[in-house]
Amino acid sequence: MSSARLKQRIMCLSMLSLPYNTGLSLIKQAMLSISSATPGPKSKPMCLMLNLDDTFERKNEIAKAVEEELEKAMSAYGYEIVQTLIVDIEPDEHVKRAMNEINAAARLRMAATEKAEAGKILQIKRAEGEVESKYLSGLGIARQRQAIVDETIQH
Numbered sequence: 360m361s362s363a364r365l366k367q368r369i370m371c372l373s374m375l376s377l378p379y380n381t382g383l384s385l386i387k388q389a390m391l392s393i394s395s396a397t398p399g400p401k402s403k404p405m406c407l408m409l410n411l412d413d414t415f416e417r418k419n420e421i422a423k424a425v426e427e428e429l430e431k432a433m434s435a436y437g438y439e440i441v442q443t444l445i446v447d448i449e450p451d452e453h454v455k456r457a458m459n460e461i462n463a464a465a466r467l468r469m470a471a472t473e474k475a476e477a478g479k480i481l482q483i484k485r486a487e488g489e490v491e492s493k494y495l496s497g498l499g500i501a502r503q504r505q506a507i508v509d510e511t512i513q514h
Contacts, residue, residue, distance in 0.1 A: 378440075378441040378442055411450060411454070411458075414448060415448060418445045418448065419445075421445060422443045422444060422445045423443070425443045425445075426440055426442065426443035429443065
């Protein structure tokens with residue numbers, strides 16, 4: 360389990376899987392040297408340059424960068440990092456709640472837009488129906504008047 364601060368100044372936990380090898384002859388040396396090791400120079404973590412969404416999207420790139428850094432650091436002690444897998448990225452509970460609220464708000468906004476669009480279509484259809492009704496009504500009145508005129512001319 361590893362914790363990191365992201366570009367947005369939020370904390371997130373990462374679950375890593377780090378299978379490694381060490382030669383049988385180097386096991387004792389590896390254990391002794393790693394227990395007396397002093398921390399070396401640190402490079403700027405990749406996660407400080409990413410926002411939360413990028414962290415999820417670029418999980419494989421982050422794992423590769425972690426693997427390269429660990430391989431450099433641990434090879435001196437007889438360890439060979441086989442592979443680095445980021446199993447899970449777990450943002451802080453407040454961040455997860457906020458992300459869910461953002462997604463819910465976006466869906467509500469989309470639903471409101473769709474509902475408004477449906478209302479607009481209903482109004483247009485209703486107006487088209489009224490136009491057709493008035494046209495047919497006017498056509499009926501015009502035929503009545505024509506019939507009256509025709510009747511008057513015949514008499």
